[in-house]
Amino acid sequence: MNQVNYDEIGKQFATQYYQALQTCRASIGAFYHEQARMTYEGVEVIGRENISQKLQGIKCNTLQVALTSVDTHPSDNSLLILVCGQLKSDDDHPLPFSEVFMLSLINESFLICNSMFRLNLHHF
Template sequence: MTFEGIQLQGALKIMEKLSALTFQKINRIITSVDSQPMFDGGVLINVLGRLKADEDPPLSFSQTFILKPLGSTYYCQHDIFRLGLHDTS
């Protein structure tokens, strides 16, 4: 998983990062979802939207991930999440 430019590998590292996030309440507003099938049965998915954490103003975000088949279900093989922060200086 890549979260805000930091690469994390393995379930333990990913759970440590997600558990360390300090917000108490989060709201997601999905603007669009695009998906493409992959030759090996996987699915590439891109999500655009807005994320509001606690009382902070909403921020744009992009999330791209790959779902891979595993029997009759899917698992997330890769995940990239980025807030839409822009340097305005």
């Protein structure tokens, strides 16, 4: 990767992605590569359409996301991004989450090829 500010790209990506997730979940598929893979709370979903359906099927009317941190590493025309934050649905309490994205540069645009999402719930 050339002299690119990958930290800024990671932050811009996270801002745009979670804005779409909060305001227009139907558009979320545009962020994913056609053969993308996502693991959502331990369940693997394969393909842009299936991922889009999974995310649109989240059972809540309102979704709010507050980002705590976005860490980005470059790797051979790809970006590895770790996002930590809080997720609030409807009137529920905010819950901490972590999400990892592998973005690949395809036709001069970064698309999600892999992602993993987990709520950070701890049981003692």
